[in-house]
Amino acid sequence: MAQKQIIFIVVFLFSLLLISITIKSDDGISESNQESIERTKTTNTYCLNGVCNSILSLGEINYWNGTKYVPIETTLKSSKVGNYIYELTSAPYKAYFKENLNTGESIRFEKDGYFFIYDISGGDMLWAVQDGKPAAKDTLGGGCPSNSQDSIAVVEGNRVEYPTAFCNTNVTYQIYEDMLKETFILTGLPSIKAYTYLQYSGNIKAKPL
Numbered sequence: 001m002a003q004k005q006i007i008f009i010v011v012f013l014f015s016l017l018l019i020s021i022t023i024k025s026d027d028g029i030s031e032s033n034q035e036s037i038e039r040t041k042t043t044n045t046y047c048l049n050g051v052c053n054s055i056l057s058l059g060e061i062n063y064w065n066g067t068k069y070v071p072i073e074t075t076l077k078s079s080k081v082g083n084y085i086y087e088l089t090s091a092p093y094k095a096y097f098k099e100n101l102n103t104g105e106s107i108r109f110e111k112d113g114y115f116f117i118y119d120i121s122g123g124d125m126l127w128a129v130q131d132g133k134p135a136a137k138d139t140l141g142g143g144c145p146s147n148s149q150d151s152i153a154v155v156e157g158n159r160v161e162y163p164t165a166f167c168n169t170n171v172t173y174q175i176y177e178d179m180l181k182e183t184f185i186l187t188g189l190p191s192i193k194a195y196t197y198l199q200y201s202g203n204i205k206a207k208p209l
Contacts, residue, residue, distance in 0.1 A: 041060050042059070043055065065090075084098055095175065097160050099152055101153070102149055103121055120166075
């Protein structure tokens with residue numbers, strides 16, 4: 001019998017609304033065959049022969065690289081920072097990933113002068129029948145450890161997957177322009193059929209940079 005999958009999304013996505021506007025320019029940009037591009041956090045303006053087209057977004061499409069606004073790039077790259085093997089640094093935030101999720105300080109996230117470390121090593125994932133009732137907890141499928149397990153990163157574009165980070169549970173991280181989304185993918189169901197909530201323990205530490 002094929003196993004069912006249940007996906008838990010920890011961070012919800014907000015879609016971007018793009019609006020195109022054409023503006024007639026009178027400020028000297030109309031020199032023949034000259035094109036300029038102006039960017040802000042949420043706009044791109046392209047001007048050619050005195051006609052400007054602006055793309056406005058409800059979300060961030062560019063980030064400040066210390067000198068100017070440049071397009072956000074969400075593809076993960078190799079990292080030389082500490083013991084991290086992958087990184088994202090071309091976005092409004094920075095994210096770093098270790099090869100094995102079951103090692104200390106495996107995920108690092110930086111934004112607006114702060115950073116936090118996400119660490120599942122030594123974490124626990126158990127299913128409970130009902131909150132506040134006598135303990136009746138089990139792992140997915142039963143009989144396998146509830147604690148975190150060694151899991152080696154599989155990277156594709158802007159997505160990092162850690163297979164079997166917990167018993168019958170994959171953990172993925174999806175990179176977006178303005179957020180990092182964590183997803184738990186369950187490849188089996190709890191042996192306790194009437195479960196009502198998930199109990200998870202792990203460590204998140206936020207500190208100034």
